[in-house]
Amino acid sequence: MRYLHNLAVSHIATGAALLGTGGGGDPAINLLIARKAIETYGPVKLIDVNELPLDAWVLPVGGVGAPTVGAEKLLSWTEIDESFAVSNAALPGGAYATMPIEIGGGNALLPFVLAMRHGLPVVDADTLGRAFPEMQMSSLALDKVPMRAFSLADEKGNTCLIKASNPSWMEALARPVIDAMGGAATACAYACTGEEVRTSALHGTVSLSERIGRALMDRDVNRGDPLAALIAETAAHVLLGAKVVELETKTDGGFVRGGVTLAGLGADNGRRVEVAFQNEYLLATEGTSLLATTPDLICILDRDTAMPISTENLRYGARVTLIAIACHPKWRSAAGIRATGPRYFGFGFDYVPVEKLIGSTL
Amino acid sequence: MRYLHNLAVSHIATGAALLGTGGGGDPAINLLIARKAIETYGPVKLIDVNELPLDAWVLPVGGVGAPTVGAEKLLSWTEIDESFAVSNAALPGGAYATMPIEIGGGNALLPFVLAMRHGLPVVDADTLGRAFPEMQMSSLALDKVPMRAFSLADEKGNTCLIKASNPSWMEALARPVIDAMGGAATACAYACTGEEVRTSALHGTVSLSERIGRALMDRDVNRGDPLAALIAETAAHVLLGAKVVELETKTDGGFVRGGVTLAGLGADNGRRVEVAFQNEYLLATEGTSLLATTPDLICILDRDTAMPISTENLRYGARVTLIAIACHPKWRSAAGIRATGPRYFGFGFDYVPVEKLIGSTL
Numbered sequence: 001m002r003y004l005h006n007l008a009v010s011h012i013a014t015g016a017a018l019l020g021t022g023g024g025g026d027p028a029i030n031l032l033i034a035r036k037a038i039e040t041y042g043p044v045k046l047i048d049v050n051e052l053p054l055d056a057w058v059l060p061v062g063g064v065g066a067p068t069v070g071a072e073k074l075l076s077w078t079e080i081d082e083s084f085a086v087s088n089a090a091l092p093g094g095a096y097a098t099m100p101i102e103i104g105g106g107n108a109l110l111p112f113v114l115a116m117r118h119g120l121p122v123v124d125a126d127t128l129g130r131a132f133p134e135m136q137m138s139s140l141a142l143d144k145v146p147m148r149a150f151s152l153a154d155e156k157g158n159t160c161l162i163k164a165s166n167p168s169w170m171e172a173l174a175r176p177v178i179d180a181m182g183g184a185a186t187a188c189a190y191a192c193t194g195e196e197v198r199t200s201a202l203h204g205t206v207s208l209s210e211r212i213g214r215a216l217m218d219r220d221v222n223r224g225d226p227l228a229a230l231i232a233e234t235a236a237h238v239l240l241g242a243k244v245v246e247l248e249t250k251t252d253g254g255f256v257r258g259g260v261t262l263a264g265l266g267a268d269n270g271r272r273v274e275v276a277f278q279n280e281y282l283l284a285t286e287g288t289s290l291l292a293t294t295p296d297l298i299c300i301l302d303r304d305t306a307m308p309i310s311t312e313n314l315r316y317g318a319r320v321t322l323i324a325i326a327c328h329p330k331w332r333s334a335a336g337i338r339a340t341g342p343r344y345f346g347f348g349f350d351y352v353p354v355e356k357l358i359g360s361t362l
Numbered sequence: 363m364r365y366l367h368n369l370a371v372s373h374i375a376t377g378a379a380l381l382g383t384g385g386g387g388d389p390a391i392n393l394l395i396a397r398k399a400i401e402t403y404g405p406v407k408l409i410d411v412n413e414l415p416l417d418a419w420v421l422p423v424g425g426v427g428a429p430t431v432g433a434e435k436l437l438s439w440t441e442i443d444e445s446f447a448v449s450n451a452a453l454p455g456g457a458y459a460t461m462p463i464e465i466g467g468g469n470a471l472l473p474f475v476l477a478m479r480h481g482l483p484v485v486d487a488d489t490l491g492r493a494f495p496e497m498q499m500s501s502l503a504l505d506k507v508p509m510r511a512f513s514l515a516d517e518k519g520n521t522c523l524i525k526a527s528n529p530s531w532m533e534a535l536a537r538p539v540i541d542a543m544g545g546a547a548t549a550c551a552y553a554c555t556g557e558e559v560r561t562s563a564l565h566g567t568v569s570l571s572e573r574i575g576r577a578l579m580d581r582d583v584n585r586g587d588p589l590a591a592l593i594a595e596t597a598a599h600v601l602l603g604a605k606v607v608e609l610e611t612k613t614d615g616g617f618v619r620g621g622v623t624l625a626g627l628g629a630d631n632g633r634r635v636e637v638a639f640q641n642e643y644l645l646a647t648e649g650t651s652l653l654a655t656t657p658d659l660i661c662i663l664d665r666d667t668a669m670p671i672s673t674e675n676l677r678y679g680a681r682v683t684l685i686a687i688a689c690h691p692k693w694r695s696a697a698g699i700r701a702t703g704p705r706y707f708g709f710g711f712d713y714v715p716v717e718k719l720i721g722s723t724l
Contacts, residue, residue: 086523086525156527156531157525157527158524158525158526158527158531158535159524159525160522160523160524160525160535160539161448161522161523161524162520162521162522162523163448163519163520163521163522164520165518165519165520169518169520172542173520173522173539173542173543175542176538176539176541176542177522177535177538177539179538180534180535180537180538181535
């Protein structure tokens with residue numbers, strides 16, 4: 001157990017933006033909200049997975065919907081409080097702790113805000129280890145933990161408690177509600193016991209995002225080379241140094257979909273790489289060759305600062321570095337690849353781990 | 363208090379089909395389900411509004427979605443039981459009785475099925491006095507009774523408990539869920555106290571539908587002239603004897619929308635009347651003249667039997683009688699007309715009571 005203050009939360013925000021692989025919402029806004037909450041309620045208690053009683057309820061929280069909408073339709077206390085109230089009432093005895101549904105992007109910070117408002121600790125774990133665009137893409141769903149106490153709330157006071165017969169039905173029912181709520185909402189969801197967190201959540205990911213953030217932001221740690229510090233922390237593979245030469249983005253059905261074309265710079269001059277996204281960067285290809293694919297993490301970084309750039313912050317002409325990081329082993333299982341691999345998203349490639357793709361042409 | 367047996371329920375089904383003004387779902391299927399329930403559980407207890415304790419919860423029930431879908435995607439025990447379970451759990455102490463949300467169409471029979479399965483009485487009242495296509499169109503909403511314990515359930519075991527900041531938000535949030543559930547679902551909704559039922563529900567409408575059904579079906583009552591018996595019971599105005607010469611129907615966004623053109627027969631030879639519908643018949647016009655408009659009840663009857671024909675059972679060439687019946691006075695208030703009048707549905711007419719339109723040309 002330890003307490004997190006302002007600086008730690010800033011590091012988590014940056015690390016989470018990287019693990020968001022372009023999605024999960026811009027952490028900048030939620031960081032402001034988390035700082036305001038720390039100012040009001042004091043520091044946040046972060047507990048280890050092993051500190052959780054086996055029968056205690058953990059109620060994860062996150063924002064859902066299109067990040068482009070979330071960046072303009074700002075998070076409100078109302079939606080956090082109402083979503084918590086509805087889901088918490090559905091848990092016998094109530095929630096003992098909260099945690100991020102996904103560590104990627106602004107969603108990493110929502111549990112801190114909820115924790116401070118409602119006096120709960122945050123568990124150092126999440127259920128994705130990154131960000132993913134659809135709700136059934138969770139390590140809990142992969143292990144068939146039932147989707148309990150799933151609620152959505154918006155800033156207008158509307159709430160919706162959904163029980164679905166399976167995770168794909170949850171996605172099918174919740175997505176149009178999110179759309180009707182204005183394209184973005186807060187979800188308390190995937191309530192699970194301490195025991196289920198131990199067996200099925202991804203452990204230590206809050207601390208991981210803090211270490212990544214520190215590597216990128218703290219000169220004492222990165223000694224002026226944030227990319228090298230990031231590689232040391234995550235074993236990231238650098239795929240390309242480039243600039244953005246084409247960008248196509250469409251917000252519909254609650255998602256930001258599109259693609260970006262990168263033209264190589266310097267040593268990579270003459271190379272041309274396409275990166276496709278649905279909220280998150282999902283697939284990087286060069287001609288007919290696969291460079292990296294979901295569920296491995298594909299990130300686009302600012303070429304100078306190595307700071308991650310989200311899909312909604314991509315701009316024509318930006319100088320960037322394209323990297324990829326091996327995903328959590330859970331996503332590399334047959335079921336994990338079926339749920340989150342390239343074929344699930346409609347791409348005509350089989351999953352190949354990024355470290356096997358380096359230097360190969362398919 | 364009285365018990366309703368098979369025959370009474372058959373009469374209610376027919377009367378409800380008439381009050382459904384073309385919508386509310388075909389009662390034939392729900393009648394079979396209600397008969398099966400009577401066979402299994404015995405007769406249904408119907409209680410008068412005045413027999414309700416003032417503080418008892420009444421939990422209305424009804425089917426929602428497109429009737430064309432409901433006719434093929436049959437009602438299941440699962441959706442009735444699950445919707446009741448979810449809404450009932452949201453009511454402190456649970457429900458004392460149920461009643462129809464809308465007396466119009468197959469929805470009149472759902473409370474009987476629920477009542478038998480869960481040992482509740484049915485209140486002789488509803489909240490529309492007819493059928494309407496949207497969920498905020500309820501006498502309870504008109505009187506600003508909060509929309510409590512609103513749940514949707516489908517046959518797959520999916521449920522959704524919605525709290526909306528106002529009735530229009532309820533419609534906006536629930537409609538896409540119904541669509542995702544397959545276009546039709548069961549709703550327990552508008553939970554209200556005995557006191558609210560007394561002040562804001564429409565009383566005696568179950569008995570009214572039974573009397574209408576008896577007038578149409580019982581030769582001892584109608585002496586072979588069901589139309590005359592119907593007029594005697596409801597003060598209906600006969601607008602046209604005709605055949606269906608054009609029919610346009612589209613099922614989308616959870617509704618059946620369209621229009622039917624009627625060409626006059628016999629004494630009405632040469633007349634041509636258009637009836638527009640959105641689940642229910644909403645507007646009857648002849649050239650530029652208004653014949654009748656929502657919220658008054660517009661019904662299309664079989665020319666021989668005077669039995670009501672629903673929008674989804676309209677067929678090219680059918681011989682019909684077009685009638686209109688004055689709606690409940692509550693719908694003729696300024697707020698009632700705003701909520702359910704022709705302008706709400708996008709028609710370029712002001713509401714004029716049907717009895718004032720008879721013989722006039724606008």
